[in-house]
Amino acid sequence: MKILRTTYLSLGSNQGAKLKILQEAINLIAEKIGTISKISSVYKTASWGFKSDDFYNICIVLSTNLNPEDLLSTIHKIEASLGRTPNLSSEYKARTIDIDILLFDDEIIFSKDLNVPHKEMLNRKFVLIPLAEIAPNVLHPIKKQRIKLLVKDCKDTNEIEKTTLKLIRPIPISEKYNYIAIEGNIGAGKTTLVNMIAEDFNAKKVLERFADNPFLPKFYKDNERYAFPLEMSFLADRYQQLTDDLAQFDLFKNFIVSDYYIFKSLIFAQVTLQKEEYFLYRKMFDIMYKEITKPDLYIYLYQNTPRLLENIKNRGRDYEQNIASEYLDKIHNGYNTFIKTEKKLNTLIIDVSDKDFLKNPEDYAAILKTINNCDY
Template sequence: MKIQRITYLSLGTNQGNKLENLQKAIQQIATKIGSVLKVASVYETPSWGFNSTNFYNTCIKVSTYLPPDTLIEELLKIEKDLGRIRNDKDGYSDRNIDIDILLFDDEIIFSKNLIVPHPRMLERKFALAPLAEIAKNVIHPIEKVKLSTCLENCTDTSEITTIQEKLKRPIPITEKYNYIAIEGNIGAGKTSLTKMMADEFNAKIVLERFADNPFLPKFYDDNERYAFPLEMSFLADRYQQLTDDLAQFDLFKNFIVSDYYIFKSLIFAQITLQKDEYTLYRKMFDLMYKEITKPDLYVYLYQNTERLLQNIKKRGRDYEQNIEAGYLQKIHDGYINFIKTQQQNLNVLIIDVSNLDFVNNTDDYEHIINLIKNH
């Protein structure tokens, strides 16, 4: 299990649109580092150690899974992505963004690339004031006193003022949702995305147990004969799994993410069953559906048919290799009809992943996560 750690980061800027610089940095940190839990006010302070325009400074509290050495590497990348150019000259200089690690839990770190607590934070009001605002009762690991006391004892006489404008805190997925269902056609990548999200956000994962269904290979060989037992067995298993797993929430997990929602049973049944079979099936489904917890967010991954066939071939399941484009199109049409009828009942997000490779491309994955966060 991943361990969440708390770090406090100092952000500063004295070039360009300073508020925008800080907000962009916070957004990048929320995307690449972890959940932003608190954001301090913005403080205007004179430049420290050289004569230049005033700085805007703030501090944020972040929950992250990254170890300290990786954290500093990622923060340097964010600075670079936001346009910071470091020079080799000694001393201080103007910068459009500066991100420093002030604290990392209560650890004391002396390494080649990182010293924590920040060795000069106690001498600088521009770091201490916003830090004490959001962490006044936190104990400094070396001084063994509260940060509010550290601020009172600070000998820095620089003038520091709070500006009126406020920065926005990006709301993390873990605060927005208790249960997310990821859906899509065969080969759309729903299981891959579910696993990636569960790993990144420490979520309880619910995966469809299709591999254990003895009727599935038989169905692809003889559709008419095995359609009804296949769909009934899927419905029973999905109902039991979702009922059990959604009722037993893991206190050590942030939320639940699944790679299916029980309504997919009805979508597939409409395609595979004869009229009289479907009528009987629908009666059973309606009884079960009433008892199933609805997801806070229903994500449908749209993938074009050509890519679906490529993905199916690539993953190499023998019983899927004869799936035809027409069958995949019927499934997609079933999902779209379902989504249209459920717009009032479900919080739906459709994401076109036809030109994305979120498994192998970090930017594509982050794009999807941002769509979910901002939905």
């Protein structure tokens, strides 16, 4: 699990569509930095240190796994994407967006590029007042006083007006879902994605125990002989694992994410079993399926067959190396039929054929954004 740190940011804008820019900044911070837990009211103030249009100012609190240097670098990229140009002089200027790090946990940082706590925050009511609104009892790590008391001591005489304007807090995956199931064909990357999400969002992961199944290597050598015992053992194991893990609420985890769903058993059984075997299998499946908790979101990772074969080859499991492309096509068709006919699941299909979400952070971020923007 990655360590999450609490940081407090100040945001201001006095150019362009100020409220819209603040909302865009909030959305980008949630997407690229961390989970925002609170947003202050929007305050209107005169420009500070120079003459220009009035500012809209807010403060936010969020948790992030970025270190202070990476946090600052990401903030600068967000500012640039929203139209802020570098200020090469020491004078204050109007700007589309200004994002400052006020506090980073209770750390004290003095470096060439970053001072935390922010060196001017105690002199600015447009920072202290919105900060006191969302974090009144937080201690300033140098002054050792609560923010709400530091407001009273502030010498800033500029007027600050609390507006009725509203900004929307992005809801993170950890608050939106209690249980996500991620599925896909053999080699689609579902387990990799589950591990990454569990790591980044402190989720309890439920991983299929396929490596422990003694019938799997035998099945790949002799399909007809070992298909039925393989599918029955998988069904029993998946049912037992999901029943146990989904019933055990973990107080220290935000939600559950699994790399399979029980319906996977039926899809593979349709491909591997003979007609009479499948008829018997379906009876057992229907009994178990009624008892399984349904996911809040069912994700199907689609990979084209050439990419699947490449992934299977690269991960190097001996018993998988002879899997035929026709077999993978049949599995995909089975999932496709299931997705079209199963109306009780909130299903999201994500095409990852041209993505490498393990090595490319932008691909991973795009997947998370797709999941988070899902309307279910």
